[in-house]
Amino acid sequence: MKHLPIGFIDSGYGGLTVVKQSLRQLPNESIIYVGDNARAPYGPRSLTEVKQYIWQLTNFLREKGIKMLVIACNTGTAAALDDLRQTLAIPVVGVIHSGCRAAIKQTKTGHIGVIGTQGTIDSGMYRDTLQEKSAKLNIQSVAAPEFVEIVEQNQIEDPAVHDIVQKRLAPFIGNDVDTLVLGCTHYPLMKQAIQDVVGSSVYLIDSGRETINEVSTLLDYFHLSRSAEEAAAAPPTQQFYTTGNPRLFARFAQKWLNDGSVYVHPLEIKGEYLVDNHTNR
Template sequence: MSVLSNERPIGFIDSGVGGLTVVKEAMRQLPNEEILYLGDTARCPYGPRPAEQVIEFTWQMTRFLLKKNIKMLVIACNTATAVALDEIKKNVDIPVIGVIQPGSRAALKASETGRVGIIGTIGTVKSGSYRHELQEKAPDTYVSSLACPKFVPIVESNQFSSSVAKKIVSQTLAPLKKEKLDTLILGCTHYPLLRPIIQNVIGQQVTLIDSGAETVNDVSTLLDYFNLNNYEQSEIKARTFYTTGSPKMFKDIAGEWLNITNLNVSHIDLGGE
């Protein structure tokens, strides 16, 4: 491939701001890469929506970024990965990666007792994708899944450090505390923003797995495999963000999480509900 093609950006898509947790890790691990991010905040959360609708929304985001000439697509959303990854992989001609396989691998590596928990959206938990991945690789793994539908709205409304967040997380995770887990997968890319609270509630003895951060390791491997690394040295790499919702709210959360001022955030429309 030409050098020019290697300088194309990596595209990241998510139902909202959650995928920024993946972008943060990408900026740390892959500082030479340009990033295009699209968060469908106007239609977030995806978790309670029917699978067919999530697939359609994921395609809308994918088509938008393909027009921007991305060299790789990261589906930085567990719900979208669970229902749309395979279809999109088969129908586009660039590498596509989701967040479930890397998170499952990391959990199995971390667990010493084989008792693994998964927290995610209703859609992700209902799909059984994590359970399938875990038990396919290690059939004896005990898996406990819990849908946490209130978590994404907390993050999207920028309340992830609030007392309300602490109360909701504590109430929601109560059933998992009885499961004697040693590893818990944060099966939604929004959840790392709640990580300190989740860790405090579930206990320090439980290892938390950030699927999004683990995914960036796979992105790095794929860049090497397809010879797509950007070796062009420059002071500042382009980080461009699109949202279907409020650019101001997106900028507030993204700026704080990524520790970047003057974020380049644009509003776009992808279609109706």
């Protein structure tokens, strides 16, 4: 079982921020990633629809064989985490609870900001999780759907981005928010633009980084982690799939992961199934 890869799923590019942390913190582990770029973004969709998509991605990875599933998508976590945990026989990790724990640990004022897609914010999962852990917290949530579009369209370095970020994050300026949760895995790709707007006194919580800390703990707890010796005997592998354009995805992944060898397999959506028509590289 421990030789199997960790599975990662997301609506598009954003989950690569989680994968990047996995490659840094868990170098002995193999990974397999599916980005559902053809149906991104998930934020404006109903949670019922998103749950259906998450199950499609999950079933594809189950057929491939995985030892743990990481829902590297906040909207997907809000829509399907509980359902997946109740159904699957393997550990399932979302990105919301880890980010909440880190925010509570970090804040000094007790005033925490959360930004996410419309679906994530409307679900109330961040607010509920934070207040469940500490009723004294002051939670301020703002939907920032444009940020996902900016990342998916690879416009992060566009000069207009600063004005967009400044307008969207205006509610956080001038109050005592000292911790801001990046409640979408796309957002760390815009971390510099966000930090420039909110200022250096506000600590940004990268849910992807915090999630991999939890993944590492669970791998050890369930005796699923691979040792350096095992990795030397059977080197870890990385597999990437997308329902969108594989060339665009590969270009983005190569740059973000700083690995020019990244190859991306195309997936075709056929009814309730995802089909890999290119089983060989």
